[in-house]
Amino acid sequence: MSNELNSSGDNQLGSQAESQAGSALPVVGGELPSVGSIVSRLRFRQVALLTALDEQGSLHKAAEVMHMTQPAATKALHEMEDALGVTLFDRSPRGIEATELGRCVIRYARLIQSDVANLRDELQNMISGRGGRISIGTIMGAAPFVTRALTRLREIQPDVSIEILEDTSARQLLQLDQGRIDLMIGRSSVSSQPNLYNYEMLRGEPMCIVSGIDHPLATAQKVRLPELQDASWILYSSNMPMRIWIEHEFKLEGMQVPANVIETASPFVTVTMLAQSNMVAVMPLDIAHFFAAKQMLGILPVSLKTRIEHYGIVTRKNTTLSSLAKMFIQILRQQN
Numbered sequence: 001m002s003n004e005l006n007s008s009g010d011n012q013l014g015s016q017a018e019s020q021a022g023s024a025l026p027v028v029g030g031e032l033p034s035v036g037s038i039v040s041r042l043r044f045r046q047v048a049l050l051t052a053l054d055e056q057g058s059l060h061k062a063a064e065v066m067h068m069t070q071p072a073a074t075k076a077l078h079e080m081e082d083a084l085g086v087t088l089f090d091r092s093p094r095g096i097e098a099t100e101l102g103r104c105v106i107r108y109a110r111l112i113q114s115d116v117a118n119l120r121d122e123l124q125n126m127i128s129g130r131g132g133r134i135s136i137g138t139i140m141g142a143a144p145f146v147t148r149a150l151t152r153l154r155e156i157q158p159d160v161s162i163e164i165l166e167d168t169s170a171r172q173l174l175q176l177d178q179g180r181i182d183l184m185i186g187r188s189s190v191s192s193q194p195n196l197y198n199y200e201m202l203r204g205e206p207m208c209i210v211s212g213i214d215h216p217l218a219t220a221q222k223v224r225l226p227e228l229q230d231a232s233w234i235l236y237s238s239n240m241p242m243r244i245w246i247e248h249e250f251k252l253e254g255m256q257v258p259a260n261v262i263e264t265a266s267p268f269v270t271v272t273m274l275a276q277s278n279m280v281a282v283m284p285l286d287i288a289h290f291f292a293a294k295q296m297l298g299i300l301p302v303s304l305k306t307r308i309e310h311y312g313i314v315t316r317k318n319t320t321l322s323s324l325a326k327m328f329i330q331i332l333r334q335q336n
Helices: 008-021 035-041 044-056 059-065 070-084 100-128 140-156 169-177 241-252 267-275 285-293 323-335
Strands: 089-092 095-098 133-138 161-166 183-186 197-203 207-211 233-235 280-284 298-300 311-316
Touching: 035 070, 044 059, 044 070, 044 095, 044 100, 059 070, 095 100, 100 133, 133 140, 133 169, 133 323, 140 161, 140 183, 140 197, 140 285, 140 323, 169 183, 169 311, 183 323, 207 241, 207 267, 207 285, 233 267, 241 280, 267 280, 267 285, 280 285, 285 298, 311 323
Parallel strands: 133 161, 133 183, 233 280
Antiparallel strands: 089 095, 183 311, 197 311, 207 280, 207 298
């Protein structure tokens, strides 16, 4: 969020709100207001103002977006801080910036707005007789499994609207936190706070080493990993589970991690580069089988010693899933 304010009015109003709120907010470690107190005092318009402040970077711009006067926006922000009992923004002559507590509240404000939007969409679909909507996140290796389940869901609910987002588990957890997806198929263990999520293990994700179909080793009967020590590699980004796993495999074979690797999580980029070079790459076996069947890559016969962590169904705790999301989860369980 920007620290810049576009008018002196923002600074004056921010300073005024700071002086007004200072005595009302508890010190660190103080008792927060009860849930009932917060619910009775917070309004949706205040929640919308909070996200507008985060997106616009100033009281002046946020007030314009909300069609409010600056004094009204300042008053609403002060009332929200007073209701929650915490300071949401630091004020200074340079502007305002969300505090650590403020960033937490902003995250939940986005969830509230997303849930209200989903509520409206679901009600509208029920009124109009349509089948509803579901948004699913998936890691690349689970994509074949997920798409089979979604095909079955469409057979049961032909009118359902489906959104599929493929990304890393870490980035999907952010989407889940913001309410942009209903659930994800991936790993909650990559989060610094995995206890914030429900996790139900589904299945393992076998990995393999792949190359272009014209690679010198593409027709070999057996390939040892050390034979690829000097190869040019396409790997996943650092700290991703699949990168950590292959580096462990290198270590078990007494190999150094390849230098000057190309990092990508995109199967399309990987397959394209393999077709144009003698590089090798790591890929989930289910995905590799799909491309191999189309003669777009070769699976090298490398014996790997360990397996990567299982993936599963990840949802936010204390969240009520829609009937469609529950149906989809049941289909995943049945086909596992």
